[in-house]
Amino acid sequence: MYSEQGKYPIEVCISPLSWPLFQKEGAVVIVTDIFRATTSMVAAFQNRVKSIIPVAEVAESIAYKEKGYIVSGEREGKTLECAEFGNSPFNFMEPRLQGKTVVMNTTNGTQALKMVKDGNNLVGIGAFTNRDAICNWAMEQQRPIIIFCAGWKNRFSLEDTLFAGAAVQYILENGKGDFHTMCDSAISSADLWQLSQSNPRAYIEKAAHRHRLKKMGLDDILDYSMQLNTCQCVPVLKGEEIVDSKA
Amino acid sequence: MYSEQGKYPIEVCISPLSWPLFQKEGAVVIVTDIFRATTSMVAAFQNRVKSIIPVAEVAESIAYKEKGYIVSGEREGKTLECAEFGNSPFNFMEPRLQGKTVVMNTTNGTQALKMVKDGNNLVGIGAFTNRDAICNWAMEQQRPIIIFCAGWKNRFSLEDTLFAGAAVQYILENGKGDFHTMCDSAISSADLWQLSQSNPRAYIEKAAHRHRLKKMGLDDILDYSMQLNTCQCVPVLKGEEIVDSKA
Numbered sequence: 001m002y003s004e005q006g007k008y009p010i011e012v013c014i015s016p017l018s019w020p021l022f023q024k025e026g027a028v029v030i031v032t033d034i035f036r037a038t039t040s041m042v043a044a045f046q047n048r049v050k051s052i053i054p055v056a057e058v059a060e061s062i063a064y065k066e067k068g069y070i071v072s073g074e075r076e077g078k079t080l081e082c083a084e085f086g087n088s089p090f091n092f093m094e095p096r097l098q099g100k101t102v103v104m105n106t107t108n109g110t111q112a113l114k115m116v117k118d119g120n121n122l123v124g125i126g127a128f129t130n131r132d133a134i135c136n137w138a139m140e141q142q143r144p145i146i147i148f149c150a151g152w153k154n155r156f157s158l159e160d161t162l163f164a165g166a167a168v169q170y171i172l173e174n175g176k177g178d179f180h181t182m183c184d185s186a187i188s189s190a191d192l193w194q195l196s197q198s199n200p201r202a203y204i205e206k207a208a209h210r211h212r213l214k215k216m217g218l219d220d221i222l223d224y225s226m227q228l229n230t231c232q233c234v235p236v237l238k239g240e241e242i243v244d245s246k247a
Numbered sequence: 248m249y250s251e252q253g254k255y256p257i258e259v260c261i262s263p264l265s266w267p268l269f270q271k272e273g274a275v276v277i278v279t280d281i282f283r284a285t286t287s288m289v290a291a292f293q294n295r296v297k298s299i300i301p302v303a304e305v306a307e308s309i310a311y312k313e314k315g316y317i318v319s320g321e322r323e324g325k326t327l328e329c330a331e332f333g334n335s336p337f338n339f340m341e342p343r344l345q346g347k348t349v350v351m352n353t354t355n356g357t358q359a360l361k362m363v364k365d366g367n368n369l370v371g372i373g374a375f376t377n378r379d380a381i382c383n384w385a386m387e388q389q390r391p392i393i394i395f396c397a398g399w400k401n402r403f404s405l406e407d408t409l410f411a412g413a414a415v416q417y418i419l420e421n422g423k424g425d426f427h428t429m430c431d432s433a434i435s436s437a438d439l440w441q442l443s444q445s446n447p448r449a450y451i452e453k454a455a456h457r458h459r460l461k462k463m464g465l466d467d468i469l470d471y472s473m474q475l476n477t478c479q480c481v482p483v484l485k486g487e488e489i490v491d492s493k494a
Contacts, residue, residue, distance in 0.1 A: 014403055017264040021402055155268055156261055158431040184405040184455050188439055195442055208431050 010145045010171055011183040012164040017154050019115055022146055028138045029116040030126040030167060033150035034159040035209050036087050036218075037109025039127040039225045043089035045233035045244040046129075048098045052235070052242040055103060056110040058082065064103040073105025077216030080105060088221055101241070112150035113237060125235035125242060128163055128200070128228050135170045137234045137245060145171060145179065147186075158207035159225075162200060165193030166228070201226040257392045257418055258430040259411040264401050266362055269393055275385045276363045277373040277414060280397035281406040282456050283334050283465075284356025286374040286472045290336035292480035292491040293376075295345045299482070299489040302350060303357040305329065311350040320352025324463030327352060335468055348488070359397035360484060372482035372489060375410055375447070375475050382417045384481045384492060392418060392426065394433075405439075405454035406472075409447060412440030413475070448473040 013019055032038050041052055053069070055061055062082045065071045073079070074086040085091040087106060104110075116123055122141055126134040138145050147167050149160035168190040171179050181187060196203035204210055204226055213219040224230075234245045260266055279285050288299055300316070302308055309329045312318045320326070321333040332338040334353060351357075363370055369388055373381045385392050394414050396407035415437040418426050428434060443450035451457055451473055460466040471477075483492045 014261070015265060017268075018262060018401070018403070021400070153268070154265070156265070156432040156435070158435060161431075161435060182455050182458065184408075185403040187453055188403070188405060188408060188435070191442055192435055192438060195438055206434055208429050211429065 007180040008142065008144050008178055009183070010168055010179050010181045010186055012147045012149070012168065012185040012189050014149050014156050014161055014164070014185045015151045015154055016112060016115055019148070024116070024118065024121060024146060026120045027144045027146050028122045028124065028141045029146045029148050030124045030134055030138055031109070031112050031116060031148045031150060032126040032160050032163045033106070033109040033112060034127060034163055034225055035213060036089060036221060036225065037106040037150065038125050039129060039221070040087050040089040040092050041104070041125050041235050041242060042127045042130045042231050042233060044092035044097065044102060045235045045247070046231040047093050047095070048247070049092065049102055050099050051101045053101060053103045053240060054110040054113050054242065055105050056107060056114070058105065061103060061105045069103045070097065070100055071103045071105070077218050088218065089224060090221070108150040108152060112148060116148055117237060123237035126163060126167060128166065128226055130229070130231040130233055131163070131166050131170060132229045133232045133234050135167050135174070139171060139175050139178070142178070152209050157209055159204055159209060161189050162193055162196060162204065165189030165191070166197070169193055254427040255389065255391050255425055256430070257415055257426050257428045257433055258394070259415065259432040259436050260393055260395045261403050261408055261411070261432045262396065262398045262401055263359060263362055266395070271363070271365065271368060271393060273367045274391045274393050275369045275371065275388045276393045276395050277371045277381055277385055278356070278359050278363060278395045278397060279373040279407050279410045280353070280356040280359060281374060281410055281472055282460060283336065283468060283472070284353040284397065285372050286376060286468070287334050287336040287339050288351070288372050288482050288489060289374045289377045289478050289480060291339035291344065291349060292482045292494070293478040294340050294342070295494070296339065296349055297346050298348045300348060300350045300487060301357040301360055301489065302352050303354060303361070305352065308350060308352045316350045317344065317347055318350045318352070324465050335465065336471055337468070355397040355399060359395060363395055364484060370484035373410060373414060375413065375473055377476070377478040377480055378410070378413050378417060379476050380479045380481050382414050382421070386418060386422050386425070389425070399456050404456055406451055406456060408436050409440055409443060409451065412436030412438070413444070416440055
C-alpha cells in the first residue's frame with residue numbers, strides 16, 4: 001500500500017464526479033459536507049447520540065418513522081413532513097437525543113457516503129468542528145487517505161474544499177513523515193486553507209452555498225460550522241450506520 | 248443572457264467531468280491546457296501559422312499527412328511516427344511554418360475542444376502567454392464566460408486552474424463592471440492565482456504534471472509556458488480549425 005516514496009498518499013476528491021478516478025482500494029476516506037450534513041453529524045455525536053442512519057429517500061425516512069425511529073431531514077430548507085426536525089447542527093444538540101439512534105435524511109451527504117462505501121475502505125465523517133480528531137483517527141489507520149468533498153449537486157464547493165485543505169495541512173504537519181501528497185487538488189486545497197485560516201468564517205462569505213443558505217434563512221449555522229475543533233468525536237461508518245469510534 | 252444582477256457570469260470548469268453541469272448556451276468558452284496543447288497553439292499563431300487542425304487519433308494524423316499536411320503530435324513524450332515534430336511550443340516557432348496549416352495531435356486538448364464545441368458557443372484558446380489578449384476578446388463578445396480546464400486525464404490540474412484564476416482576475420478587474428462571479432471554482436482559482444502571481448513559475452514546481460514532464464525530459468518548456476502576455480494572438484475555433492481572430 002506504500003507509494004513509491006515509502007509514504008502514504010493524501011488525495012482530495014473535489015467533486016463526486018471525480019470519484020471514479022481515484023485508487024481507493026483499502027483507503028481511509030474522510031467524507032465532508034460542511035453545510036450541513038457532516039457538521040450536523042459531528043454535533044450529534046458530540047451530544048452522544050448512539051448512532052445515525054443516513055438515508056436519501058423520503059420513503060426510507062417514513063419507513064423508519066413507522067418503526068419508531070427518530071427521524072430528521074429537510075428539502076430546500078423545509079423540514080420534511082415525516083421528520084421531527086431539520087438538518088441544522090443545533091437540532092442535534094438536544095439532551096433527549098443522547099443514547100438514541102437518529103435517521104437523518106440528507107441528499108449530497110448520503111449520496112457521498114453511498115459512493116465511498118466499499119468492503120476495503122474505512123469511512124470517517126469530517127467537519128471543521130472535529131478536524132483534528134478525525135485526522136488523528138485517519139492517520140492511526142496507516143493507509144492512504146482521501147478527503148471526499150460532497151459538494152453541492154456535484155459541483156465544486158468552496159467550504160468543503162477548504163475543509164479538505166485544513167485536513168491535508170494537519171496531516172502533513174502531524175503525520176510524522178508518514179504521509180505525502182502529489183495530488184494537485186490536495187495542494188490547491190491546502191493553499192486555499194493557508195490563505196484563509198486566520199479567519200475562515202470571513203473567507204467563506206463569498207461561497208456560493210453561503211448565499212443559498214442565506215436565501216433560505218439557514219445561515220445561522222455559519223459561525224458554528226466554521227469553528228475548528230470544538231468537538232472530539234470520530235464518527236465512522238459501520239455497516240449502514242454511523243457510530244462514534246471513540247464511544 | 249444577463250444574470251439576475253444584470254452582469255455576465257464568469258465560471259470555471261475545473262475538469263472535463265464537470266462540463267455537463269454548466270449552462271453553456273451561447274457562452275464564450277476559453278479552453279486551456281497549459282502543459283502543453285494551448286501554450287503551443289498560442290506559440291504557433293504568434294509565429295503566424297495560418298491555422299491548426301486539432302485531432303486526437305493517430306489515424307487522423309496519418310490521413311492528413313497523406314494529403315500533404317504538416318503533422319505534429321506525440322504520445323507519452325515521444326514524437327508520433329507520422330509526425331514531423333512533437334507538441335513543445337518551441338517546435339511551433341520555426342519560420343517555415345508561417346502561413347501554413349498544421350495538424351496537431353493532442354489528447355486532453357483536442358478532447359476538450361470537442362466537448363465545448365456547440366453551435367451557439369464561441370471558443371477561444373487560452374494560455375498564460377496570451378492571457379490579456381484572449382480575455383479582452385472574450386469580454387468584447389458580451390456573453391457569459393466559462394474557462395474550461397482540460398486537465399490531465401480528467402483530473403484537476405494545478406497549472407490549468409492557475410490560468411483560470413489569472414483569467415478570472417483579469418476579467419473582473421478590466422470588465423468595466425460587466426462581469427461578476429458566483430462560482431466557487433472561479434473564486435478559488437482567482438485566490439490561488441492571487442497567492443502565486445508574484446512568481447507563478449516557482450508556484451508550479453509542486454504541480455503533479457510538472458513532475459510527469461520532468462520524468463519525460465519535457466520540462467524545458469516551464470519557463471516559457473508560465474510567462475504572462477508574451478503573445479498577442481487570439482486563437483479561436485472556426486469550424487474544425489483554429490485560426491487567429493486578429494489575423
